[in-house]
Amino acid sequence: TIYCPSCRTTANKKKKVDHRLTVAQSRIQRLSTSDEWLWIATECKRAGTVEILQGVDLEALFALRKTRNKTYGWNPETKTNKFHLCHIQPTKGIDTVGLLHHLNLFIGGSFHNQTHGNKSYQDRGLCIPKSKLKAKWKVTSTTSDRAVLDKVTEFLGQVLIDYAKE
Secondary structure: OOOOHHHHHHHHHHHHHHHHHHHHHHHHHOHHHOHHHHHHHHHHHHHOEHHHHOOOOHHHHHHHHHHHHOOOOEEOOOOEEOEEEEEOOOOOOOOEEEOOOHHHEEEEEHHHHHHHOOOOOOOOOOEEEHHHOOHHHEOOOOOOHHHHHHHHHHHHOHHHHHHHHO
């Protein structure tokens, strides 16, 4: 197609925007092959809901990803991790579900994390009361990773599209 000079720049800009959106959509489709997103799917299954991603924004997603990558303290002698990614408010609390959010996570020793269990402290960390969870976002341990990530895609919406564009 041949364009006049002013139309050419408009057409090129539109083509670039369309290409970026297409790239983002293909990245979203490949989430189920990414280690970070498979980990998020596993955490959602463990919590029983994708609502643990509530309040996550791009900055939080990048911080969470960075934090996750810092926990590889593999001990080859015992074949275990020395460090765990610990929740301040536990994933499976008594009346609450802890969020998968950078403000609710810290890197701690595996012994401390395992002895702490699902104890929670009021006014610490980020959580959702179990009574406020919606059935629409519920997942089980038998839900496929792809189905969980489809729900995550729907739950995060534009935040995920912006993340995929990066």
